[in-house]
Amino acid sequence: MSLDAGELLLQTVPFARTLGIVFDSAGDGRAICRLPDRADLHNHVAGPHAGALFTLAESASGAAMLTAFGDQLSRAVPLATTSTVRYHKLALGELTAEARLPASREERAQVVAKLDAGGRPEFDVEVEVRNADGVVVATLTVGWTLRPNRA
Template sequence: MSETLPSTGELLTATVPMVRTLDLQYGETTAEHAVVHLPDQPAFHNHVGGPHAGAMFTLAESASGAVVLGAFGDQLGRAVPLAVRAEIAFVKLAMGQVTATARLGRPAAEVVAELDAGQRPEFPVEVSIRRADGAETGHMTIVWTLRPNT
């Protein structure tokens, strides 16, 4: 019998209720970047017919969490990743399906070295939100920390 580990997207879908609520769909997830899609769903539209700002915030935060898990999943036995703060900018009208692409803002090795030194490292994750035509509709910076288990 062959056992396979769940993908990052499968893991987050199974454990984070908002991912299921919004029907977020995970594309590629690595230690450097993650791609997550928010399907066009009228139940989550705003007053102009596009995805609600709260849904886009959740999309971007979920993409950031996927890259954090990809980069630091091997550290979960000794530290908990937590979002510290976030800033989002909505720059163009979003309509239809939108996609968030998150990128780790610091080398993972630097962050782990700080954790090894007894620090509580912080690191940014940059997220771009785009429409199907490729136009960027928003961007978000989420600062994460690895809180050591004590």
């Protein structure tokens, strides 16, 4: 890919741009991005709305996924299929999401092999969301699939 995964995600997911998500890094099945502290994103307890926090984490997971499987975009569409969110603490201030694809090289090969066979592989991306002090305020597991393009 000529674009990096964070830039590609921001181009294809306008809502992430609307929230002002900024990517710090993306590569090797990992991605780190930030959500600025903006009053217009706050909820009734002065932190970012759960939807904004989720979008931050889901965006990080998507970029991590793209760094691992972006070479498959010509033949498959990546889709988030599930998500489990645990909110640990009240999130205040700027937030950082760090996503990682826990799959090994062998597991990546299995995903690609299933796609080669016409299947729809599924895999998870783990995300931690931290506040400015580095405290984990939420954790997510985002399930992804690569849906083969229809001929």
